[in-house]
Amino acid sequence: xxxxxxxxxxxxxxxxxxxxxxxxxxxxxxxxxxxxxxxxxxxxxxxxxxxxxxxxxxxxxxxxxxxxxxxxxxxxxxxxx
Numbered sequence: 001x002x003x004x005x006x007x008x009x010x011x012x013x014x015x016x017x018x019x020x021x022x023x024x025x026x027x028x029x030x031x032x033x034x035x036x037x038x039x040x041x042x043x044x045x046x047x048x049x050x051x052x053x054x055x056x057x058x059x060x061x062x063x064x065x066x067x068x069x070x071x072x073x074x075x076x077x078x079x080x081x
Contacts, residue, residue, distance in 0.1 A: 001068030003033060011051075011076045014043040024068040030055065031062040033072055047076050 002021045012018045022033065030053045038044045053060045054073040066072055 003028065003066055003068070004071040005033070005037065006071060006073040008073065008075050009078050011044070011047050011074055014046070015041050024066075028066040029062065030060055030064050030066055030072065033066050034062070034074070037074075044074070047074070050077050051075065052077075 001024045003024050005020050005022055007015050007018055007020075022036065025032070025036075034044065034048065034051075034053075038048075052075040053062070053064070054075065055064055055066055056070050057073075
């Protein structure tokens with residue numbers, strides 16, 4: 001099974017994509033998935049202090065589980081007017 005990871009705003013620009021698939025690992029949490037992403041896309045680490053996360057469209061903390069087949073969204077701060 002896989003996890004779908006969505007990137008938004010400036011984070012999508014930094015990573016170079018808005019979506020990717022990542023293999024699910026038993027016991028995955030938001031933090032463990034994020035750390036695996038950083039190993040492949042080190043630029044994600046520049047955003048970690050201010051990221052919000054959502055698992056299947058519900059806001060989640062770093063220790064929240066990410067089940068197989070889930071969608072994990074990484075949302076950096078955005079501003080607008």
